[in-house]
Amino acid sequence: MSLKVDGDLARSFGLTDDEYGKVLAIMGRTPSLTELGIFSVMWSEHCSYKSSRMHLRTLPTKAPWVIHGPGENAGVIDIGDGLAAVFKMESHNHPSFIEPYQGAATGVGGILRDVFTMGARPVANLNALRFGSPKNADTRRVVDGVVRGIGGYGNCIGVPTVGGEVNFHPSFNGNPLVNAMTVGIAQKDRIFLSAAAGVGNPVVYVGSKTGRDGIHGATMSSAEFDEESSSKRPTVQVGDPFTEKLLVEACLELMATDAVISIQDMGAAGLTSSAVEMASKGEVGIDLDLDHVPQREANMLAYEMMLSESQERMLMVLRPDRTEVARKIFEKWELDFAIVGHLTDSGRITVRHNGRVEADIPLGPLADEAPVYDRPTVYEEPPALLTAPSDPAGIEGALRTLIASPDLASRAWIWNQYDSSVGGQTLKHPGAADAAIIRVEGTKRGLAMTTDCTPRYGQADPYVGGLQAVVEAWRNLTATGAKPLAMTDNLNFGSPENPRIMGQFVRVIKGLGDAGRALDFPIVSGNVSLYNETRSDTGLTTAIQPSPVIGGVGVLDDIATAVGMAMPEQGELLLIGETWGELGQSLWLREVCGREEGAPPRVDLAAEKRNGDFIREHIQKGVVAACHDVSDGGLLVAVAEMAMVSGVGCRLEANPSGVSPHAYWFGEDQARYVVATTQADHLLKAAEDAGVPVRRLGQIGGEQIHIPVGMQLDVKELRELNSAFFPDLMGEG
């Protein structure tokens, strides 16, 4: 194949004219096709973070317990007992629309590799999903494939999927969000990094063979490619969880020896980005000989091998005297193992194939001169506070509507397809608590994990959307009794070239940062997914609601102290936190009144911290029997959720004067928790002493939820209403 390398081809590879000019200046000549491919993927938004980098720098990333913050394959925090939690979240949005099963499956595979690359055994997966409107004809296909794909990969590899979240909104029609998170556990002093070291050391390729999978989209649009062959060429990668399982076991076995100097998974832009990153971080050169790369297909070009995104592959630098030890381990696991190059002192990446040098690029400029953009921003005025709308439905009517609505309906249909118990350490399965909890094997400790984001808040006011995502994650961890330690983020937005969207991005980051700082809750890893937009037939582009998804991780010193949402048979319900009855952007307003309006609920970081610290302290003291934070749907929905989990009802007291009933029961004011306790007086007094707003909500017991004026609903009926949505959507009702 001979493609003429010029500005046109560069453009079709996604490089701007300016960027191509830089390439020419760095190379001092016209680059080869392979070189152009390497530049284009390394300088892509995905690999270079060119639109987001300068803003991400402002995020809080440090705390005494942070071992590795952003910049490594995953974040690493100290969880005590000489152990570390290693975690990250990553998006696979676009592939999951094209081929939902494989897109979601390979998303899970990718994030797992980011975690075990660092020497951690993956112990839990979570997934944050956003789908288009349930009324959209295509939504069923996407939901079906995505859920099957996540389950298909995670179940097979034997990592329990323990949590996540799901939203539906028309802005995700044609552009679903699939954000997958993996949490692993490693020995704190056995963390593996990617920086290569030791000139002359072998560069080793392990895992699956390389095929022509997922070579960047630019290739497809290039007219010079033979029509027929390109139509056969898959853009979709197919995941092989069985091979990944072998890869996990083989890598962990190898990492228990002293053979590994550095290791990096092959994710986006495969061999290119892994080789470039390892060498640049280690400030060495790297020589690759592609003749040794295990290949699945015949006659692959250097360009194709360098850009292939075949799954389940890793690159590592080994101690030369240990390569045979390593080879034996990979042979035992029946995985490919090949020495494909060595480190040099040239400061360059040199790629040979069939005896020819196909690429020879100085690594310094490839990294340092990667474009960074300070893109123009436009900040939109956030909407004003909503003036309280009147109540068209009544309390019981609204609760019935809300509890059956897509964003509040039971997710059991989803989590029942995910193996949440494999590994034998799961304490709180999906639906049982505000955060999932797994025991740290061999200890009394637990890890609590959650993912959270409320895109409709971010759409209305990006700054508040950023704040709220963080505080909700922090609250969900807190509500189990865990101490929140750190978070990972997955920032999903539309096109950064649109100043309005760039404005959203900047404001969201400010919100994340302010909340993280106030709560001592640093961001240790993350991922940015931009250009989440769809173009309609009329040429109109719609961007998704800005979705800064937060994955929070916390620790419990003793899992025996953890609480879930299930209420005891008797006792009292208390409400912690202040209620104004803010209905702006609430689900009540959307689902009951059909309006998406107003300002989202205010976030008061000091109140969050005060109320949360109080809750955690009293959970750990054993005074709290069950706890659930108040978020989507408001107070009555939170109580209903607790009742449905436990199969026990309650008699609630009427709303206080000063707040109208519907605003009280359905407002989404933040910093609140519903607590079930058998020691209400003690807890009330303690709250008052601590200056924490507290209120008696009612008595636990019976088979109904009862409110003096307005409502009496069987918990059983609630459960039925709550569980219909997914089976109906999927035609399995």
Add this chain to the structure above:
Amino acid sequence: MKVGIVVFPGTNRERDMVQALTLATGRAPKLVWHQEESVTGLDLVVLPGGFSFGDYLRSGAMAAHSPIMTAVRRFAEQGGYVLGVCNGFQILTEAQLLPGALLRNAGMRFLSQDCHLKVEGKENIFTHGWAKGDVFRAPLAHGDGNYTAAPEMLDRLEGEGRVAFRYCRDDGYIQHDDAQINLNGSARSIAGVLSENRRVCGMMPHPENLTDPALGGTDGMPLFKGIVESLST
């Protein structure tokens, strides 16, 4: 009591099984790699859950033909005790150490939830820890758990008391055609079966995942305690 847990490439519930057996026996079982050729010296061989060889082709098919299974077959023929859970059950049917086969779940979806089982088997070490008719809770997690066998074989299994466990409601009620009770659509709600000599048992649900009091219950413990008690007397 010496227990060996066979590990195939793709097995993923061996750690769960180690944990349960360690709690039950007080000592850690031995892990046996699928390429080993003998299981001598063991009192019990366990084939745990997972996706051996990816469960590609048919669940358990490739594992059933790996070298260790020749040894397991010999062990069983000589009267050794073998327990297969989930993928282990699939492997035992593929290896024809147990009758029948496990098809895709009737609803065509992977199922991961708690189920209830009624104890039916007689005179065997696997149900020894319960009384006949007892009902217990167990998590299940599988895509291919829909038990099938020829009608004559089903009659025979029932007649000989070789149905070890059946899916039921929490009150013990059994209804073959109710997808809320017989979750995966198994013939006659069969969740576990025994070999002719009652020394080989296969079951789909995971009692090993409910054995630790710190993690939500011990409903599955009688399986292991019953085995220990039977084999140490």
Add this chain to the structure above:
Amino acid sequence: MKVRVFVSLKEGVLDPQGKAVGHALAALGFKGVGEVRIGRVVDLDVAAKTADEARKEGEAMAKALLANEVIEDFHVEVVA
């Protein structure tokens, strides 16, 4: 030589997948879809010199692994 092994569920064995596909097709508006049965086709190379040898090899593979004769039938075609 190239051999193709067809594996299908025995008559009388319930085919959950076929049943689900039948339902789904009907829901999509396809009429008169009767029983749907789903089988597997395995394409592979065998080290055989004659078609006859190839067929025998394919049959041996089917018996050894590709089909579960408790529930499945198979037949082998020599493709090339």
Add this chain to the structure above:
Amino acid sequence: MKVRVFVSLKEGVLDPQGKAVGHALAALGFKGVGEVRIGRVVDLDVAAKTADEARKEGEAMAKALLANEVIEDFHVEVVA
């Protein structure tokens, strides 16, 4: 009429299943097993009067449900 739809992975698309089966056959001592590819056959009835109509119906079903054209090819045979 009876129609048979063959569905197979597109060329170049990884077939994890085929790969694992190839390994297993080799381990069982079958020699010279090259690349193994695994496909599906769907046998079904269609409400069509002519072979041509039947083929069209089969193709429509394949496109709508039986094959995932992003990664799979299919072809339809009219059996009877």
